[in-house]
Amino acid sequence: MSRYSLHNLLDWMYGGVDPSFAGNGGPECAAFLSGQQRFLESLVFLSVGIVEILVSLWKLRQLHVRELETHLLQQPQTKQESLGKNVLLVVLCLVFGLEVGFKFATRTVIYLLNPCHVVTMMQIFLLACPPCRSAMILFRLQMHMLNGALLALLFPVVNTRLLPFEMEIYYIQHVMLYVVPIYLLGKGGIYTPEPLCNFWWALLSTGFMFVYHFSILQILGLATEVNLNNMLCPAISDPFYGPWYRIWASGHQTVMTMAHGKLVILLYYSAVPAFKCTLDLLRLPAKKID
DSSP states (O other): OGGGSHHHHHHHHHTTOOTTSTTSBSHHHHTSSOHHHHHHHHHHHHHHHHHHHHHHHHHHHHHHHHHHHHHHHHSOOOSOOOHHHHHHHHHHHHHHHHHHHHHHHTTOGGGGGSHHHHHHHHHHHHHHSOSSHHHHHHHHHHHTSTHHHHHHHHSOOOTTOOSTTHHHHHHHHHHHHHHHHHHHHHHOGGGOOOOTTOOHHHHHHHHHHHHIIIIIIHHHHHHHTBOGGGSSSOOTTOTTOSTTHHHHHHHHHHHHHHHHHHHHHHHHHHHHHHHHHHHHHHHHHHHHHO
16 A cells, blocks of 8 residues: 555656756746745736636627537537547547656656646547537637647757657647647537637637646646746746746737637638649549540
8 A cells, every 4th residue: 555655646746857957847946936926927817817717708608609509500410420530539549648658657747737738638538529518618729729739849848858759759749739620620510610700719718728827837836846837937948038938928828829729720721722722623634634
């Protein structure tokens, strides 16, 4: 029974976090910001996040019921899931399973609370869950949480990934975060995004992100001295490295959250007709030869 003691469980959670790696955690990272600055920033952004959530929910309640009924009626009434959806589910589960295995092997399970892992779990649920109200809500929320995947690909933090294939899984997982929503967009029905002029879902996602970061991640980070999603100190690749990095991050991530999901949707619906047109043009010579 001793190996299931609280001490051993905590060791599995964050015992392998090495503070000697820059931006990984430790006392120096936890003391990067003064207690007063950390408290004031938390108070402001938690208040902003709660207001965003309440306002967004109030507006969405007025629009959601009619829209949900429409999309459920459009959804094909079949119990058989497509082969592509099942294959994608298996691939995503394997990739995330390997990532979880790496976290247990390195005794850094706490890092699974980082937003990109949370969004991956949301996407696994979307692929496994039949079309329903919950699927529609999660689909629209995660569409506006993909900006973290873009940042992870543009500014990768891989200095702590030392196991074989661990770095490759990092990139594969973040690419899969784009593959899943693009595939679901193609299915339509319950996976239809809101109109481009509707920013309430993006605002709701922004509010959830503020509350999640400045409450759960920050509190756990301070308690364990683990730099969860850079809430204690900036990443080594952060272009806004300095004492005001969280304010800069809150600003540019708000803009990215509001715009990034819309850009993904716009690019998808612009690329599909162009792709179909290209395929039609490639088929024309074959018809003439016949």
